[in-house]
Amino acid sequence: MDLKEKLVSSFMAFENTVNVDSSVHDIRVDAIKNFEAVGFPTKKQEAWKYTSLNSVLKNDFSVFPKETGALDYKDVKQYFIHDIDSYKIIFIDGKYSSHLSATTHDGIDVCLMSAALNKPKYKLVIDNYFNKIATKDGLSSLNTAFSAEGAYIHIPKNKVVEKPIQIIHFSTGNEAALMLQPRNLIVVGENSHVQIIERHQSLTDNPTLTNSVTEIFANKRAIVDYYKIQNDKQSASLIDNTFINQKQESIAKVHTFSFGGKLTRNNLNFYQNGERIDSTMKGITIIGDKQHVDHNTLVHHIEPNCESHQDYKGIFDANSTGVFNGKVVVEKEAQKTNAFQANNNILVSDKATINTKPQLEIFADDVKCSHGCTIGQLDESAMFYLRSRGIPEKEARGLLMYAFSNNVLDSVTIPEIKSRITKLIAQKLGVNIGFDL
Amino acid sequence: MLKINNLHASVEDKAILKGINLEVKPGEVHAIMGPNGSGKSTLASVIAGKEEYEVEEGEIILNGEDIEELSAEERAHKGVFLSFQYPVEIPGVTVTNFMKTAINETRKAKGLEDMPANEMLKLIREKSELLEIDRKFLSRSLNEGFSGGEKKRNEIFQMAMLEPKLAILDETDSGLDIDALRIVANGVNKLKSKDNATIVITHYQRLLDYIVPDYVHVLYNGRIVKSGTKELAHELEAKGYDWIKEEIGA
Numbered sequence: 001m002d003l004k005e006k007l008v009s010s011f012m013a014f015e016n017t018v019n020v021d022s023s024v025h026d027i028r029v030d031a032i033k034n035f036e037a038v039g040f041p042t043k044k045q046e047a048w049k050y051t052s053l054n055s056v057l058k059n060d061f062s063v064f065p066k067e068t069g070a071l072d073y074k075d076v077k078q079y080f081i082h083d084i085d086s087y088k089i090i091f092i093d094g095k096y097s098s099h100l101s102a103t104t105h106d107g108i109d110v111c112l113m114s115a116a117l118n119k120p121k122y123k124l125v126i127d128n129y130f131n132k133i134a135t136k137d138g139l140s141s142l143n144t145a146f147s148a149e150g151a152y153i154h155i156p157k158n159k160v161v162e163k164p165i166q167i168i169h170f171s172t173g174n175e176a177a178l179m180l181q182p183r184n185l186i187v188v189g190e191n192s193h194v195q196i197i198e199r200h201q202s203l204t205d206n207p208t209l210t211n212s213v214t215e216i217f218a219n220k221r222a223i224v225d226y227y228k229i230q231n232d233k234q235s236a237s238l239i240d241n242t243f244i245n246q247k248q249e250s251i252a253k254v255h256t257f258s259f260g261g262k263l264t265r266n267n268l269n270f271y272q273n274g275e276r277i278d279s280t281m282k283g284i285t286i287i288g289d290k291q292h293v294d295h296n297t298l299v300h301h302i303e304p305n306c307e308s309h310q311d312y313k314g315i316f317d318a319n320s321t322g323v324f325n326g327k328v329v330v331e332k333e334a335q336k337t338n339a340f341q342a343n344n345n346i347l348v349s350d351k352a353t354i355n356t357k358p359q360l361e362i363f364a365d366d367v368k369c370s371h372g373c374t375i376g377q378l379d380e381s382a383m384f385y386l387r388s389r390g391i392p393e394k395e396a397r398g399l400l401m402y403a404f405s406n407n408v409l410d411s412v413t414i415p416e417i418k419s420r421i422t423k424l425i426a427q428k429l430g431v432n433i434g435f436d437l
Numbered sequence: 438m439l440k441i442n443n444l445h446a447s448v449e450d451k452a453i454l455k456g457i458n459l460e461v462k463p464g465e466v467h468a469i470m471g472p473n474g475s476g477k478s479t480l481a482s483v484i485a486g487k488e489e490y491e492v493e494e495g496e497i498i499l500n501g502e503d504i505e506e507l508s509a510e511e512r513a514h515k516g517v518f519l520s521f522q523y524p525v526e527i528p529g530v531t532v533t534n535f536m537k538t539a540i541n542e543t544r545k546a547k548g549l550e551d552m553p554a555n556e557m558l559k560l561i562r563e564k565s566e567l568l569e570i571d572r573k574f575l576s577r578s579l580n581e582g583f584s585g586g587e588k589k590r591n592e593i594f595q596m597a598m599l600e601p602k603l604a605i606l607d608e609t610d611s612g613l614d615i616d617a618l619r620i621v622a623n624g625v626n627k628l629k630s631k632d633n634a635t636i637v638i639t640h641y642q643r644l645l646d647y648i649v650p651d652y653v654h655v656l657y658n659g660r661i662v663k664s665g666t667k668e669l670a671h672e673l674e675a676k677g678y679d680w681i682k683e684e685i686g687a
Contacts, residue, residue, distance in 0.1 A: 380489070385525040388485050389535075389595065390513035390543035399538065403529030 003057050003179075008036050010063045011145060017064070018148050019118050027131050031144035038138040050323040050355045051294045056237045056263055059207045061179035063146070068095040069172030071203075076100070079168060079201045084416045086197075087165040089151040093172055094180045096149065100168075109154040110165055113183050116152035125154055129187050133243040133271060134213050140241050143213040147183035150212075153196070157189035157219070164195040164414060169212075171236070173204025184214040188222040195225040195414060202236035214242045218250040220274070226254045227417055231424060232261035234289060241267045248274025248303075255412060256283040257421055258293045259428050269298040270308065272334075277306040284405045284421070286428040288317035288349075297326045301334040301364075310341040313405040315429075316352035327359040328369065335364050341371040346378060346404060348397075398431025438463050438634045439484075439603055444495035446483045453479045455659035456495070461603070464631040468645055468670060469638045471656035472678045477638045478522060480656065481607040484636075485519035486512045499603065513539075514546040516602030516633075520592040520609050527579040532591060533561060535579045536598050543599065564597040568624045585612025593624045600628070605636045610644035622647030642674035655681055 001009075011032045019025070040057060041048040069092050080088070087110045090100035096112050103111045109122075116122040117130075131147075134140045151167045171178055188194050202208045218224045230238060238261055244252050258264055270279040285293045299308040314322045324343040345354045358371040378400050386396035402425055412418045439461040446454040453476045461467050471477050483490045484497060486509035497505050504512055527535070541551045552560075565575060568590050580588055589609055596604055606625065610618055625648050629635065637648055645653075645667060653669040654661045657678070662685045663669065673681075 379525070382525045382527060384482075384485075384487050384509060385521065385527070386539075387509035388487075388513055388517075388519050388521075389539040389599065390510050390546065391539055392510045392542060392546075393508065395538070395542060396510075399530060400527070403527055406529045 003059075003061060004039050007063060007142065008032060014064070014146055014148075022117065023127060024117055024130060024147070028145050028147065031141040034136055034141040035138055035145055038136075038141065040138055047296060047325065050321070051263070051265055051292065053263070056207075056209055059177040059209070061177045061207070061209055062175040063179055065093040065095070065175055065178060067174055068093050069174045071097070071100065071170060071172065073100060076170060076201075076203070079170075079199060080166060081164070081197060081414070081416050081420060084164065084414070086163050089165065089167045091149065091169045091182065093170070093174055093178060094149060094182070108156065108159055108161060109152060111152050113150040113152045113185060114148055116185065117148070122152070125187060126185075129215065129217055130185060131215070133215050133217075133245045134241065135243070135269070139211055139239055140213050143181045143183060143211050143241065146181040147213070150183040151186070152184070153186040153194065155188045155192045155194050158191045159189065160193040161195070164197055167196065167198045169200045169210065171202045171204060171208045173202075173206040175206065177207040178209075180208065180210045180212075182210065182212045184212070186214065186216045186224070188216070188218050188224055190220045190222060192219075193223040195227075197227045197229065197417065199229045200232060200236070200238050202233045205233065205235045208236040209239075210237070211239045212241065214240070216242065216244040216252070218244065218246045218252050220247045221249045222247070223250070224252040225413055226252070227412070227414070228254065228256045228266070229421075230257060230261055230264055231259040234260070234262055234291070236261050237263040239265045239267070242269065244270045244279070246270065246272050246274065246277045246279060249276045250274070251278045251280075253280040253282070253411060255408070256281075256295065257424070258283065258285040258287065259424055260287065260291060261293075262290075263292045265294045265296065267296050269300070271300045272302050272306045272308075275303050275305045277303075279306075279308040280411065281308075281310045281312070282408045282411060283312040284408050284425070285312070285314040285316075285322055286405070286425060287320040287322070289320060290318070291320045292322070294323035295325070296323070299328050299339065301328070301330040301337045301339065303333060304335045304337070306334065307338040308340070310343075311408055312343045313408055314343070314345040314354060315348060315401050315405065316345065316354055317348040319349070319351045321352070322354040324354070324356040324373070325359065326357070326371070328361070328371075330362040330364050330367050330369065332363040335366045337364060337367040337369070339367070339369040343373040344404070345373070345375045346401060347375060348401075395431050398426070398429040401429050402426065402431075438465075438500060440498040441484075442496050442498070444483070444497065445493040446479060446490050447493055448479070448490050452493070453490075453659055454483065457659075457661060459654065459661065461634045461636060463634055464629075465652065466629070466635045466637065466648060466650045468650035468653045469636060469656050470640070470642075470653060470670060470673055473640070475656045476659045477656050478607055481519055481605045481636075481638055484605060485509060485517055510542070510546075513599075514543050518596050518599055518601030518604045520589070520596060520604065520606045522608040522611065524580045524588045524592055526581045528581045530579050531576050532579055533575045536561065536595065539595070540598060560598065564594055567597055567627060568594045569620050570594055586614060586617035589613055589621055590617060593621050597624060597628055602633050603636070604628075604633065605638065607638045608640065609637070610639055610641065618644065618647065642670045645670045657681060657685070
């Protein structure tokens with residue numbers, strides 16, 4: 001039985017574990033039917049041309065973990081941004097860990113999807129927002145069918161949430177192979193501001209596949225700052241499906257730091273439903289070994305006077321492969337759109353590959369759209385300049401690659417994240433750059 | 438200090454240096470002049486260890502050691518410094534962080550600990566004052582958006598920080614207005630001692646009014662065709678290079 005059949009036939013068993021007496025039940029049933037019809041994506045589909053899931057899907061994944069592992073904070077502290085006060089929504093093998101979490105209902109809701117799906121007081125928000133922007137592709141449908149747990153964040157209007165919210169999913173290896181379907185819903189009210197950090201971390205060499213769906217709603221003038229830290233083990237793969245719906249004058253920024261994992265696919269979709277919206281996507285990818293990172297972005301400019309900014313930097317070593325596919329759609333009504341996209345890459349090894357493809361579909365005539373992608377090696381004259389000052393070859397390379405990627409961090413607003421990421425960059429580049437980053 | 442014997446070097450199979458002989462003793466300033474394309478910058482790069490140049494023949498002896506097989510960074514650790522004609526822009530690395538890295542890597546190569554932060558700050562302050570460099574300048578990205586004069590001043594600032602035994606200044610005067618030239622030359626002169634040596638590569642005599650050479654060499658077509666004292670530079674300024682070509686029968 002292949003994974004698709006196993007998943008479809010597990011749905012009945014899953015239904016026995018969740019409340020079927022809700023509107024979400026119908027959504028799940030539709031979703032499993034859709035997944036059964038569509039299945040997993042294959043390389044025949046244009047959007048998956050350079051990323052094959054075959055090697056990941058061949059594992060015999062457990063769909064429901066039988067038992068939940070326990071973790072001590074001190075053993076996993078390193079995966080938290082631990083030097084700041086924050087809310088925490090933590091999961092171990094797909095199950096909520098109250099022990100590691102710090103949630104709140106004090107004026108804002110930072111809690112669990114399972115609670116939101118079951119308790120009547122959240123019904124209105126669920127009815128209004130749940131599964132409203134996730135697409136009907138196979139992977140999102142699969143997640144929707146099995147959606148039961150994840151982060152639920154609801155910020156009412158006029159709230160500046162001072163503390164960042166960390167969402168971390170750990171997998172412990174209790175199962176020989178584990179598939180997770182985390183489902184997050186984030187609704188940010190008018191004029192509100194929230195900062196969120198998301199991380200998926202395997203603690204085992206047993207294979208893990210995470211197929212995550214996150215829906216984010218940024219209402220009028222809301223500011224959403226989202227950080228994805230992807231530095232997982234070689235046994236772990238991640239398919240991240242994130243959908244962001246923005247209302248007028250809202251600002252949404254997503255930074256994706258991809259430093260590890262077997263296969264990472266980021267489907268990041270922005271929909272601009274209002275005027276004067278700002279959408280920003282930034283990424284730094286530094287991988288080696290046989291790692292694969294695929295950034296598949298979409299910005300849908302629907303209304304006039306909006307902006308989008310994309311800046312992705314990639315450094316690929318050894319046999320790693322990278323994909324950047326950035327689609328920008330500017331509808332006829334979306335006049336005065338400013339859309340910028342840049343994807344710059346350095347191939348460190350002869351065996352590393354990057355496929356980069358900008359895709360612009362512009363139907364309006366008064367717009368400013370630019371895109372550029374580069375693939376190169378390090379500048380030899382810069383190398384000689386650094387080495388002539390006594391900086392050895394390896395450190396000079398590291399310094400130049402650091403310099404190449406670090407401007408992406410300019411827009412990071414949480415200093416602790418900036419310093420954590422710069423340290424990770426130095427570590428990934430294998431250099432001890434002789435100054436405080 | 439430096440002894441170059443019968444140095445032949447080429448780039449992409451094109452011979453550029455065709456038998457250079459040069460001896461520089463501690464405390465001396467040598468000027469190397471010559472028309473465009475004579476091989477001046479190549480000589481500077483070959484001494485500093487640029488890999489794209491192939492040394493076909495001859496030797497480069499620094500303080501008794503043949504450095505021909507050493508990498509650029511190893512030569513730097515032994516006290517060779519090249520002030521670039523065209524300093525490279527490195528966005529994302531500040532002048533200060535670059536200098537800290539360079540100094541500490543050099544110390545590491547000598548088996549020394551990192552320089553303590555307060556000592557580093559003191560050194561940076563002292564040397565930036567010498568070159569009349571504004572503090573704000575030090576937190577800018579290395580050479581990015583610098584004017585020609587700022588780049589050259591920054592090169593000499595780096596030289597002051599690293600205190601090389603042998604400094605090679607490649608066309609340091611190009612792109613400098615008279616005030617910047619005076620500051621740069623003043624910096625170089627203050628760094629001179631009886632233990633270090635300087636090679637000034639220049640197309641024009643102007644810089645040599647400020648950095649007075651003990652010897653002047655004329656490089657032409659990959660060879661040193663004439664050597665003399667500072668008067669030779671004046672003669673070249675007045676008469677151009679053609680008489681040299683005639684004199685050597687080129």
